[in-house]
Amino acid sequence: MLDQRRFEGMLAAERGAGELRVNLLRLLAIVAFYGNHLVDLLQRGLTDRATLHEGIAVAVVVALWGSLVAHVVVAMRLGRAGPSLPYRVVALDLLFASLLVTMLDGPASSLVMLYPVIVASTALRLSVPLVRFGTLGAVASYVIVVALRGLEGVVPRLRGIGSGDLPGTAAFVIVVLSITVVGLLAGQGVRQALRMAVRGLDAPSSSGGPSEAPNGPGAGDDDVTGSGNGDASTVEEAR
Amino acid sequence: MKPSPHKQPPAVGGNPFAERHAEPPPIILLDGQDDAWSRSVRRDVRNDLMWTGIALGLLGLMAVIGAVTAAIVAIPSGNLTESNFWIVATIVGGGILVLMAGVAVSVIRFGDRSTLFASTLLGIGLSVLSGVAVILLLVLAGVIFLLAICLSIIAKDL
Numbered sequence: 001m002l003d004q005r006r007f008e009g010m011l012a013a014e015r016g017a018g019e020l021r022v023n024l025l026r027l028l029a030i031v032a033f034y035g036n037h038l039v040d041l042l043q044r045g046l047t048d049r050a051t052l053h054e055g056i057a058v059a060v061v062v063a064l065w066g067s068l069v070a071h072v073v074v075a076m077r078l079g080r081a082g083p084s085l086p087y088r089v090v091a092l093d094l095l096f097a098s099l100l101v102t103m104l105d106g107p108a109s110s111l112v113m114l115y116p117v118i119v120a121s122t123a124l125r126l127s128v129p130l131v132r133f134g135t136l137g138a139v140a141s142y143v144i145v146v147a148l149r150g151l152e153g154v155v156p157r158l159r160g161i162g163s164g165d166l167p168g169t170a171a172f173v174i175v176v177l178s179i180t181v182v183g184l185l186a187g188q189g190v191r192q193a194l195r196m197a198v199r200g201l202d203a204p205s206s207s208g209g210p211s212e213a214p215n216g217p218g219a220g221d222d223d224v225t226g227s228g229n230g231d232a233s234t235v236e237e238a239r
Numbered sequence: 240m241k242p243s244p245h246k247q248p249p250a251v252g253g254n255p256f257a258e259r260h261a262e263p264p265p266i267i268l269l270d271g272q273d274d275a276w277s278r279s280v281r282r283d284v285r286n287d288l289m290w291t292g293i294a295l296g297l298l299g300l301m302a303v304i305g306a307v308t309a310a311i312v313a314i315p316s317g318n319l320t321e322s323n324f325w326i327v328a329t330i331v332g333g334g335i336l337v338l339m340a341g342v343a344v345s346v347i348r349f350g351d352r353s354t355l356f357a358s359t360l361l362g363i364g365l366s367v368l369s370g371v372a373v374i375l376l377l378v379l380a381g382v383i384f385l386l387a388i389c390l391s392i393i394a395k396d397l
Contacts, residue, residue, distance in 0.1 A: 010276070017280050020287045027294045034301055059302055066298045073291060 007201050011126065011194075016076065018124035019086060025121065026093070027069045034062045057103050065096050086125050090134045093118045094141045107146045108167040112175050115142055116182040123186035131190055135183025139176055146172060 041055050072089060075081045097114040101107055115138040122134035149166050167175070 013277075013280055017283050017287075020284055020291070024287045024291045024294065027291055027298065031294055031298050031301065034298070038301065038304070062298070063302055066295060066302070069291065070295060073288065 003201065007198065010201075011197070015126050016081075018126060019072065019076065019081075019089075022121050022124045023069055023072045027066070029117070030062060030065050030069075034058070054103065058100065061096055061099050061103075068092055068096075086122075086127070086130050087133055090118065090122060090130065091137060093121070094134075094137050098141045098145050101145050102148065106165055107142065107149050108165040108171065112142060112167075115139075115175070115179050119179055119182045120186055122183075123189050126190055126193060128187050128190050131183060131187040135180060135187075138179045138183070142175060142179065 037058055041051070044051060068089065072081075072085070075085065094115075097111075097118060101109065101111045101114070104111060119131070119134045119138050122131045146167065
C-alpha cells in the first residue's frame with residue numbers, strides 16, 4: 001500500500017529542487033537575453049534619447065528580476081518560503097515579461113515568446129494548479145499588453161506608455177493558442193509524472209524516502225505549491 | 240533511521256545568543272536519508288545553488304557594464320541630463336547589489352544568518368560607494384569638458 005506520508009515528503013523535496021532548478025534556468029535566460037540586448041544596444045548606438053531610456057528601463061527590469069532570483073534562494077534557505085512562493089514568483093515573471101514586451105518592441109514582436117517559456121517553467125514544480133495558474137496568467141498578461149497598446153490610440157493618458165505595432169487578429173489568436181497548448185502539455189506532463197511516481201511507490205520498496213514530511217519549503221505549511229491538503233488529493237488524482 | 244546531520248543541538252542553558260545564531264534548516268529537507276534518490280536530489284540542489292551564485296555575479300557584472308557603457312556613450316553625445324544621471328548611478332549600484340546577492344547566495348550554502356546579513360550590508364555599502372564613484376567620475380569629466388571649452392576659446396584668441 002502506498003505510504004502517503006512518504007510520498008508527500010518526496011514530492012515536497014522534488015518540488016523544492018524544481019523551484020531551485022527553475023530559478024537557475026530563469027537566471028541563465030535573463031543573462032542570455034540581457035547579453036543579447038546589450039550587444040544590440042551597442043550595435044545601434046545610443047544616438048537618441050529614446051534608446052537611452054530604453055536601455056535604462058531594461059536594466060532596471062533586469063536588476064529587479066535578478067533580485068527575485070536571489071530572493072527565492074534566500075527565502076528557501078531561511079525557511080521562509082511560504083505556500084504562495086511559486087505563485088508569487090510566476091506572477092512576477094509574467095509582470096516583468098509584460099513590462100519588457102510593453103517597453104521594447106510591443107505585443108507584435110518576438111518577445112511574446114517569453115510567455116510560453118514561463119508557462120513551460122511551471123511544470124518543474126510538479127503542481128497542476130500552478131501550471132493552470134501560469135497558463136491563465138500568461139494569456140491574461142498578453143491580452144492586457146495588447147489591450148494597453150490598442151487603447152493608446154483612444155485614451156490620451158495612455159499615449160507613450162509602450163511602443164511597437166498591434167498584432168493582427170490571426171497573430172493574436174496564434175499566440176493565445178500557443179500559450180494554452182504549452183500549458184496543456186505541461187499539465188499533462190506533470191500528471192503523468194505524478195501518476196508514475198505513485199505507481200512506483202505502490203510497489204514494495206526497501207530503501208524508502210523520508211519518513212516524515214519535511215518542514216522545509218514544499219511541505220505542510222511551507223509547501224512550495226501551496227496545495228497543502230492538495231497533496232493528499234494529488235495522490236488520489238494521480239492514481 | 241539515521242539522525243539528520245543538519246539538526247542543531249538545543250541551546251545550552253537557554254542561551255538566547257546561541258539560539259539567535261543557530262543555523263536555519265537546510266534548503267531541502269531530506270531528513271538524513273542516504274539512498275540513491277536523496278543523493279541525486281542533494282547533488283542537483285548543490286549544483287543549482289553554486290551555478291545560481293555564479294550566474295547572479297555574471298548578471299551583476301553585465302548590469303554594471305551596461306550602465307557604465309550607457310553613461311560613457313551618453314555623456315559626449317549630450318544625452319545624459321542631470322535627472323537621468325541619477326538613474327544610471329542607481330543602476331550601477333543595483334548591479335553591484337545583485338552581484339553581492341550572488342556572493343550571498345554562494346555563501347549561504349555554508350554560512351549562517353550573520354554571514355548573509357554581512358554580505359548584504361557589504362553589497363549595500365559597495366552600491367553607495369559605486370554611486371559616489373560614478374558621481375566623481377562625471378564631475379571630473381565635466382571639469383575636463385569645461386577646460387577643453389576654455390582652451391578652445393583661448394586657442395581661438397591666439
